[in-house]
Amino acid sequence: MKKTARLPLLVGAMIFPLALCAQHRQSLSPFSARFESHAHARLDERKQAIHDADRWLASDKVKHLSVSFALALLGKATAKQALKFDRAASTASATGATLFVGFAKEVIDDLDSNNIFSLKDLAADLLGVLLALALMSLAFY
DSSP: OOHHHHHHHHHHHHHHHHHHHHTTTOOOOTTTTTOOSHHHHHHHHHHHHHHHHOOSSSHHHHHHHHHHHHHHHHHHHHHHHTSOOOHHHHHHHHHHHHHHHHHHHHHHHHHSTTOOOOHHHHHHHHHHHHHHHHHHHHTTO
16 A cells, blocks of 8 residues: 555544544533533533434434545545546545544534534444445445
């Protein structure tokens, strides 16, 4: 495997441990540990309630799967056709870029007081990428 094909895989390998730590009901916000007030306690309670309401089978998960599927297809086609990457490099770059976009969206969600960082959303993103890659491998693309 070329060195350029390894970079997205390395980035993805570094991102997912961070995602696992964030799921333990702690905000990724750098200010969360500094303020121990009543308002902060209410924020934690609200985030906990949102986390408890996060279901595996929800319309949000379908959106994550669909967008990740489309981004992976588009990313692989772009890398292969426009950038002239080989099959392995285009797969790795599309996978890494798509998973990075999903992770970044979850970080942004966590910064919103009415939303959470959801591993379930990341799992839906990963499933969308895997389905896109499976479809492309069946088409020998």
